[in-house]
Amino acid sequence: MSLSGQLINLRALEPEDLQFLYQIENNESFWEISHTQAPFSKYLLKQYLENAHLDIYEAKQLRLLIEEKSTEKQVGMIDLFDFNPQHKRAGIGILIHPDFQKNGYASEALSLLINYSFSHLNLHQLFANITSDNLKSISLFTKHQFKQIGIKKDWIFSEGKFKDEILFQLIKD
Numbered sequence: 504m505s506l507s508g509q510l511i512n513l514r515a516l517e518p519e520d521l522q523f524l525y526q527i528e529n530n531e532s533f534w535e536i537s538h539t540q541a542p543f544s545k546y547l548l549k550q551y552l553e554n555a556h557l558d559i560y561e562a563k564q565l566r567l568l569i570e571e572k573s574t575e576k577q578v579g580m581i582d583l584f585d586f587n588p589q590h591k592r593a594g595i596g597i598l599i600h601p602d603f604q605k606n607g608y609a610s611e612a613l614s615l616l617i618n619y620s621f622s623h624l625n626l627h628q629l630f631a632n633i634t635s636d637n638l639k640s641i642s643l644f645t646k647h648q649f650k651q652i653g654i655k656k657d658w659i660f661s662e663g664k665f666k667d668e669i670l671f672q673l674i675k676d
Contacts, residue, residue, distance in 0.1 A: 506567075506619055508611040513567040513581060513619075520568055523577040528600065558587050559624070569599065569612045578603035581612045583620065583629075591627035593620065597643070604639075613647050621675045628674045635667040636657055649673045 506513040531627070559565040565587045569579040579599035586593040595616060599609050620626045631649060633640045645651075649671040657665035 506615045507572070508615050509572070510606070510611050511572055511578070511608050511615075512570045513612055513615050515565060515572055516568055520577060523568075527580065527600065559583065563587075567606055567612075567616070569597075570640075571603070571608070576603075578606075578608050579612070581616050583616070583624075586624075588624075591625065593624075593626055593629055595620075595629045595631050597640075609643055610646065613643060617647060617673065626675065628672060631671045633669050633671060635669055636659075641669065641671075644671050644673075647673070 505515070563584075565583040565586070567581050568577055569581055570576065571578050576663055577600075579597065580599045582597070595613070597613060603628050620629055629649075631640075631642065631644050632655075633644065635641075635654070636644040650673070651669055652672045653670040655668045655670065658668035660664045
């Protein structure tokens with residue numbers, strides 16, 4: 504699967520993405536958003552890549568690599584998670600490597616995945632869970648018409664303190 508925009512392509516994970524995946528999954532600064540508590544081995548990530556072919560209806564999730572179109576460089580990942588075809592909803596999360604932020608990649612990736620979710624997966628709604636101090640993500644999701652619908656108080660414990668997590672929702676017109 505590949506979705507193409509002006510700046511980026513969203514594509515399925517491939518075996519050659521192992522090193523990028525290893526770098527992202529073992530970067531402690533991302534652990535808060537991924538709920539990771541320990542490093543991943545290359546062996547485990549290789550197994551994950553071998554099963555990445557499972558379709559979203561089997562796996563209940565979809566992880567796509569965000570690739571810079573002009574250079575084919577891996578710049579980030581975007582996920583659908585908690586996919587529920589019965590209730591026509593999924594969570595959405597995005598991560599752009601710090602070296603590639605502020606280039607419009609996240610915005611275009613989010614736009615492509617929203618369109619794919621509503622047109623091809625026939626979803627009715629998407630949701631995102633964002634900590635209240637993640638101003639970049641809040642700005643990104645509100646720019647794409649996600650509405651704040653609730654706050655989970657003291658939801659995330661990180662760096663010795665609790666943070667609120669805001670629930671955002673986008674319902675198909």
